[in-house]
Amino acid sequence: MSPPAGGSGAVASGSGKRHTRRGTVRTSLAALLLVVGASAVRPAHVYAYATVGPEPVAGSSGLPNGRIYEQVSPANKSGNSAGKGPLVSRYYSVAATDGNAVLFGASGGVGNAVTGATNNFYVARRSGSGWDTTAAMPRWVGTTRGALFETPRWLDPAADLTRLVFVAQEAYAPPPDAHDSSNIFIADQDLSVAPLWAGRPAIEHPSGEFRTLIPVGGSSDRRTLYFAYAGTLLPEDEQRAPQTSLNGSGAWGFYEYSGSVLTEAGVLPNGSLSPFGAVPAAIAPVGQGERVANPDQLDNQISVDGSRAFFVSPDPNVSTASPFEQVGPCEQHPCTTDPPELYVRETAPDGARRTVLVSQSRLAGHVGDAAPHGPTALPSTAASRFTGEAYSFVFASPDGSRAYFASVDQLTNDAPKDSSPKTYEFNLATKELTFLPGVVGSIVTSTDDGSSLLFENTSASTPELARWSSGPDGGTITKIADLPGAPTCAARAPVEVSNVVCIGPARVSADGSVTVFETNAPIAGFNDSGGFDQVFRYDAASDELNCVSCPPTGVAPSGDAVISGIDEQGNESESGATAGVVDSRGISLDGGQVFFDTPDPLIVRDRNDARDVYEWDSGTRYLVSSGTSTQDSIFLDNSASGSDVFFATASGLVQGDTDGAYDVYDARIPHAGDNVDPTAVPCEGDVCQGPPSVPHLFDAPASAAVSEPVSLAPVVSKPSVAPLTTAQKRAAALRACRAKRTKHKRRICEAQARKRYRQSKRGGGK
Secondary structure, rough: OOOOOOOOOEOOOOEEEEOOOOOEHHHHHHHHHOOOOOOOOOOOOEEEEEEEEEOOOOOOOOOOOOOEEOOOOOOOOOOOOEEOOOOOOOOOEEEOOOEEEEEEOOOOOOOOOOOOOOOOEEEEEEEEEEEEEEOOOOOOOOOOOOHHHHOOOOEEOOOOOEEEEEEOOOOOOOOOOOOOOOOOEEOOOOOOOOOOOHHHHHHHHOOOOOOOOEEEEEEOOOOOOEEEEEOOOOOHHHHHHHHHOOOOOOOEEEEEEEEOOOEEOOOOOOOOOOOOOOEOOOOOOHHHOOOOOOHHHOOOEOOOOOEEEEEEEEOHEOOOOOOOOHHHHHHHHOOOOOOEEEEEEOOOOOEEEEEEEEEEEEOOOOOOOEOOOOOEEEEOOOOOOOOOOOOOEEEEOOOOOEEEEEEEEOOOOOOOOOOOEEEEEEHHHHOOOOOOOOOOOOEEEEOOOOOOEEEEEEEOOEEEEEEEEEEEOOOOOEEEEEEOOOOOOHOOOOOOOOOOOOOEEEOOOOOOOOEEEEOOOOOOOOOOOOOOOOEEEEEOOEEEEEEEOOOOOOOOOOOOEEEOHHHHHHOHHHHHEEEEOOOOOOOOOOOOOOEEOOOOOOOOOOOOOOOOEEEEEEEEEOOOOOOOOOOEEEEEEEEEOOOOOEEEEEOOOOOOOOOOOOOEEEEEOOOOOOOOOHHHHHHOHHHHHOOOHHHHHHOOOOOHHHHOOEEEEEEOOOOOOOOOOHHHHHHHHHHOOOOOOOOHHHHHHHHHHHHHHHHHHHHHOO
């Protein structure tokens, strides 16, 4: 698998190097990846492919599980939109774990909230009196840079949304600390208190520039956070200063901010720092730290409690032993010949810190020695959907207890002695290193404790999606799906991508038994043709794979189904969009519910030619949004339990929402103690059914007749909408196609719209 080119780079003829924005990725990495799995031995117990599950049942009209609509964003928006704007497909949105708060973006000021940012972000919280919206960010203190620079570059919220880490190019710290360039701050819920300046330099003349700074996670309350920076901030950075540069292409530093104290996070086991830097292990080769495609690309390099942080040192971009060595910096100043090694920085409950070498040998006579060639960076499946330059040196379990990495070195006695990348597991509790035979290729997701993994198995003759489970003799591997002839990500990426199947985002239930993932691969047995993403659910207990988003048999998909708006849009911080560190959930904690949006009508009540939001629950699909809006309705996030589904829609779903602009709604199963808003009462009888005798492009599937529990929906204050003619539907569908990200997507979308129009004409449509 040859490394893809960067956003503005090209393959230099005869140079033997592939140029990227970050530098060059030498063809030696491509050679290593081409021989992946050549000598790998599979575990003794390998199961057959997962059973193809039945097509989902279509739910009847009304919301499932007693949900009601609650309008979250304020009715007074001064003509602005919330959740989705006219010029962006999706604003960054994250729900609190309990569903009683949600962070969302808007096109301008909404309600009485005051914010200092042009690209406004707000937090709505639910109390006994309903939803109340406040600004998420404090007012800026700066005066010189102008409104353009007020837009936050990164947002990283705490799990309960009471703290917000953000990176912005204006000054948010008051004098005398006011700084008028991009830096990292922490805002508490009380915006009358000045935010903490986490990146405040402790030296008089820091080098580098503050623009190249990226947060990479921290503890769930964000009282501990980690970030990477291209310049210098602390006295300990003195040795690294000569290797830094103004454009962010030199040696980076890795930092921890905890207890209002900024410290080095890239400390080596002997307590020293490499003069050639340290960077978070999952974003090490990323171009200038800017092109992190989505939060899933971070590969759990920071544990959820913030006590473990995985990094590589030296920075691969200033190491001549790394395929990511940059030509420019190594011509301007000395680079190191040492390969990057993988480490973890641990913080004990008593606050004591230590660093452990992860990429270490367990061979007799070399126990504890660093891997001669260090870890091998593999393509990040999460990032490859949007950039061709993202590679990761580690995939850790979310709790940080296990780290998985590849290396061409034989590090254990049972590992083959050849040049193929071999996958190892490092157990942080026992400090044991285990070779994992048959686990070859990029890891997609992991259970919380790392006891099982989903990975793209590239050792087979045909790529497979497989699940590894820990156990004796290297564990067991279950083949979930064959991926024959899968389209690559090249159609959706702005740069060249080679031999990478689009897999992800992926989610795992709390007990690890259910995995939900997106892919554009044409998995046999499902109606997922056309190269569009569909959402699949794998149940390990029944060894069954289901497509929760595929249209009914005989209806061709017309676009991507989406469980993560961040993944769909991508973190394009360079274009002025706000990037996010925390992703949306898309599934309930137990894996019993899946939430997504899709342009395809999956039940009869969905009668528009626009995106709508759906819930899959125990084999039945339900429509969450109205299904009648002429504009897209998009899924934003859900609470951990799945009792709250936040989405943006231009439909007026409660009394009083009559402005026709986008609003954020919660399809909410009432919580204990809720005082239900009078405008959000459930409806009864025919009011829930929508306009009668609405024509549709296809008949209801036979499964629609299956009975389902009584469901509730709100009273909608808008008058009934007259059915659209088929020609009007075709025109609306073609207009919607113009919003697709790439020409390839637009062409496919338009072709499908015209095909539906021809079919409906033959069936007597107008």
